[in-house]
Amino acid sequence: xxxxxxxxxxxxxxxxxxxxxxxxxxxxxxxxxxxxxxxxxxxxxxxxxxxxxxxxxxxxxxxxxxxxxxxxxxxxxxxxxxxxxxxxxxxxxxxxxxxxxxxxxxxxxxxxxxxxxxxxxxxxxxxxxxxxxxxxxxxxxxxxxxxxxxxxxxxxxxxxxxxxxxxxxxxxxxxxxxxxxxxxxxxxxxxxxxxxxxxxxxxxxxxxxxxxxxxxxxxxxxxxxxxxxxxxxxxxxxxxxxxxxxxxxxxxxxxxxxxxxxxxxxxxxxxxxxxxxxxxxxxxxxxxxxxxxxxxxxxxxxxxxxxxx
Ligand code: FDA
Numbered sequence: 608x609x610x611x612x613x614x615x616x617x618x619x620x621x622x623x624x625x626x627x628x629x630x631x632x633x634x635x636x637x638x639x640x641x642x643x644x645x646x647x648x649x650x651x652x653x654x655x656x657x658x659x660x661x662x663x664x665x666x667x668x669x670x671x672x673x674x675x676x677x678x679x680x681x682x683x684x685x686x687x688x689x690x691x692x693x694x695x696x697x698x699x700x701x702x703x704x705x706x707x708x709x710x711x712x713x714x715x716x717x718x719x720x721x722x723x724x725x726x727x728x729x730x731x732x733x734x735x736x737x738x739x740x741x742x743x744x745x746x747x748x749x750x751x752x753x754x755x756x757x758x759x760x761x762x763x764x765x766x767x768x769x770x771x772x773x774x775x776x777x778x779x780x781x782x783x784x785x786x787x788x789x790x791x792x793x794x795x796x797x798x799x800x801x802x803x804x805x806x807x808x809x810x811x812x813x814x815x816x817x818x819x820x821x822x823x824x825x826x827x828x829x830x831x832x833x834x835x836x837x838x839x840x841x842x843x844x845x846x847x848x849x850x851x852x853x854x855x856x857x858x859x860x861x862x863x864x865x866x867x868x869x870x871x872x873x874x875x876x877x878x879x880x881x882x883x884x885x886x887x888x889x890x891x892x893x894x895x896x897x898x899x900x901x902x903x904x905x906x907x908x909x910x911x912x913x914x915x916x
Pocket of ligand 1: 741742743744769771792794795796797798833834835836837860861862865866882883896897898900901904
């Protein structure tokens with residue numbers, strides 16, 4: 608049943624009609640507030656400052672994806688440049704970077720345009736003294752995203768990659784990317800993928816996560832352990848001990864609003880913890896993926912709906 612619900616929500620995440628209904632439902636905004644820091648640059652900077660005060664670090668994500676217009680891709684690029692400037696101005700850029708979805712800066716329209724836009728964002732990040740991580744989207748974009756990553760890294764070696772443990776190919780990708788200076792965020796993967804390319808059961812995805820994490824921890828790069836799964840967090844700590852990694856040579860990452868106490872607990876233990884903070888108006892796809900990850904979130908959504916109607 609959970610798997611059916613998950614598949615339905617992930618299909619809905621890319622359906623225009625459902626999108627319009629959910630965006631206009633009175634309940635949506637209150638649910639969104641749990642996972643999204645706000646709509647404006649000021650909201651993003653305020654949330655960042657609060658998290659930094661608590662000893663956490665941040666990756667800001669300006670919400671938006673699957674852009675089909677050049678003007679929209681340009682506007683997203685400018686928005687990233689603006690927020691990077693605001694982080695520098697508030698002296699937050701040593702503790703906060705940005706995460707970018709290439710589909711939001713034109714990947715589906717023209718790969719070279721997406722590369723140029725990503726380059727402009729990297730230049731702004733370099734000027735602000737911080738870094739950029741390229742989010743990973745569905746498997747049809749993986750080769751293109753890793754190609755753009757390679758291009759960007761020739762000028763900006765600190766650009767981070769994301770690899771998704773649910774894909775069969777990821778263990779091999781981890782081997783390729785576990786090199787000196789290479790920042791790699793490992794997550795389970797949030798899209799609906801077919802059995803030909805991705806593990807389908809939770810157990811198989813978790814086992815793949817552990818294999819991939821071992822490769823990253825044993826390698827020379829900088830692993831970014833992106834999970835809320837308590838078992839995987841414990842396994843990551845064991846691998847850190849076994850590979851003699853010093854604190855600061857890897858980090859934990861979690862999403863804004865999910866397991867906040869655990870984020871603080873790890874930071875108090877001296878770990879680097881980065882919170883992925885989404886902001887902006889285009890929250891629909893992001894919200895649907897968060898609902899799909901946990902049936903209890905759907906109950907929360909429906910309960911809020913019942914109390915407002
Ligand atoms: P899992 O889903 O098994 O959850 C473990 C536990 O964490 C749950 O039992 C629950 O307690 C809590 N939890 C997890 N999700 C929750 C939710 N939505 N609401 C409430 N509680 C929740 N994916 C992708 O495809 N491309 C990407 O670029 C990224 N980027 C990214 C960055 C960061 C920093 C994180 C943490 C995650 C991503 N993801 C991602 C999402 C990732 O692929 C995955 O879908 C989610 O992290 C959920 O998987 P977990 O590893 O947390 O485990």
